[in-house]
Amino acid sequence: MANNAFDLSGKVALITGGSYGIGFAIAMGLAKAGATIVFNDLRQDLVDKGLAAYEAEGVKAHGYVCNVCDEEGVNALVAKIREDVGIIDILVNNAGIIKRIPMLEMSAADFRMVIDVDLNAPFIVAKAVIPGMIEKGRGKIINICSMMSEFGRETVSSYAAAKGGLKMLTRNIASEFGQYNIQCNGIGPGYIETPQTAPLREKQADGSDHPFHTFLMGRTPAGRWGKPEDLAGPAVFLCSEASDFVNGQILYVDGGIQAYFGKQP
Ligand code: NAP
Ligand code: GCO
Numbered sequence: 001m002a003n004n005a006f007d008l009s010g011k012v013a014l015i016t017g018g019s020y021g022i023g024f025a026i027a028m029g030l031a032k033a034g035a036t037i038v039f040n041d042l043r044q045d046l047v048d049k050g051l052a053a054y055e056a057e058g059v060k061a062h063g064y065v066c067n068v069c070d071e072e073g074v075n076a077l078v079a080k081i082r083e084d085v086g087i088i089d090i091l092v093n094n095a096g097i098i099k100r101i102p103m104l105e106m107s108a109a110d111f112r113m114v115i116d117v118d119l120n121a122p123f124i125v126a127k128a129v130i131p132g133m134i135e136k137g138r139g140k141i142i143n144i145c146s147m148m149s150e151f152g153r154e155t156v157s158s159y160a161a162a163k164g165g166l167k168m169l170t171r172n173i174a175s176e177f178g179q180y181n182i183q184c185n186g187i188g189p190g191y192i193e194t195p196q197t198a199p200l201r202e203k204q205a206d207g208s209d210h211p212f213h214t215f216l217m218g219r220t221p222a223g224r225w226g227k228p229e230d231l232a233g234p235a236v237f238l239c240s241e242a243s244d245f246v247n248g249q250i251l252y253v254d255g256g257i258q259a260y261f262g263k264q265p
Pocket of ligand 2: 100
């Protein structure tokens, strides 16, 4: 093992949807460990915003416009990254959406849309990068899973189905490509302060806490929401040589939620 088993110098890392939020914080962690950062977003103005955010942190990132659901677009993106930056060593499947709609009110089209972004797209992007990893003789894939990879909750049927599926896609990629020295693991964030969870944190009209916040604090031993930066260290570990014999696991980074029965009345 190298002196610094967490060193990512010389590695090219693609973080999908990495212009802000969890993806950005993970990318910053990988950049500090030495990796070259590549990310995509849906539109050029969003990519430009992301590039400016990286630059403000002293990181020269490479940003591209690409919808992760578009297989042809993803294949073209991976070819372009190879030309501009090099073969992708690390893929973080981070781009994701949620629709919080009670199941009986949810259209099949909305359900499919969430499955498309949160489950089909990680398949599409992984499929596009794995041949380069095989060529190089190594590779790391991190799929961003969720508490909903294990739990259900009112209103998140499509998200839970997608993130549960992503957990199993993780195990299957590990099973199928471990022989090529490719490790595929998941990170399951708890509840993290990003735009995705903003509706669950909004103060009520009378200034009191959102009921979900109160519920969550009773389920989280750490007694706080996670911050995007809480995911950086675990991601560096799973993208580095330090985790070369870790494959097919989901590392829950949740302040203890998965271990806890909930606060006693
Ligand atoms: P976020 O704030 O909503 O950011 C998601 C990112 O994905 C945005 O940059 C978004 O782009 C991008 N994206 C969405 N659809 C895309 C598509 N089709 N093609 C390309 N990019 C796309 O979410 P976040 O909270 O940082 O979450 C990141 C990941 O962690 C997601 O997979 C989410 O499900 C997961 N997660 C979040 C939490 C949490 O508590 N926040 C917990 C567990 C898991 P735009 O710029 O267009 O919005
Ligand atoms: C919810 C969703 C997400 C969470 C996250 C938990 O309960 O509404 O699960 O909003 O942020 O994915 O890991």
